Amino acid sequence: MQVTMTVNGAEVTRDVEPRLLLVHFLRDTLGLTGTHWGCDTSNCGTCVVLVDGVPVKSCTALAAMTSGHEVRTVEGLADGAALDPVQQGFMEEHGLQCGFCTPGMMLTARALLDRNPDPDEAEIREAISGQICRCTGYATIVRAVRWAAAHPATEEVRA
Known part of the structure; x- marks a missing residue:
């Protein structure tokens, strides 16, 4: 299936398997390895990203669920050389x-x-x-x- 979302201010469109977790989409498909993958059970919180400004544990969210939404990863916090x-x-x-x-x-x-x-x-x-x-x-x-x-x-x- 095709997903389109805004990641760190840039629109991205990719073909993905419907079962692909958001954490793997960000890390493996987009190369945004700042999102860490820890427990795979939603307990540790290392994989948190913002979806429309709300913290979401990306190890339990499907990439398809964020299609049409804005996703912000740790790479999207800084504005050029200016740290958040x-x-x-x-x-x-x-x-x-x-x-x-x-x-x-x-x-x-x-x-x-x-x-x-x-x-x-x-x-x-x-x-x-x-x-x-x-x-x-x-x-x-x-x-x-x-x-x-x-x-x-x-x-x-x-x-």
Whole structure:
């Protein structure tokens, strides 16, 4: 079957098998390997991408389900050389160690900040509760999201 979607701002059309998972479409068909593939059961959250701005675990979504929608991966966070505040926050506050959960965490954080630009710690922890990080203990991730909230991107920074 043919699917057409917007991925990181660019429209893509490909022929795929109806059973192809979104994570495999992104990684294997489009070469966007920033989306990690972890548990294959929707438990770990490493595969989170944004579909129409909503965090979705791409290991349990079919590529066909996202046809006609907008998909954003971790590769779509930066604007050229300008990092998204979430990316910068993860650097500033050491919000990663091994980095495996980081892309999904960043996209979940971006979705949270898009709907709530000033979340408190409890709101951040609730937003990332569907994702597992085995390295950080989450404290640095929470600080990274708070940093991003305190340093929103401006048009001048993005230009």
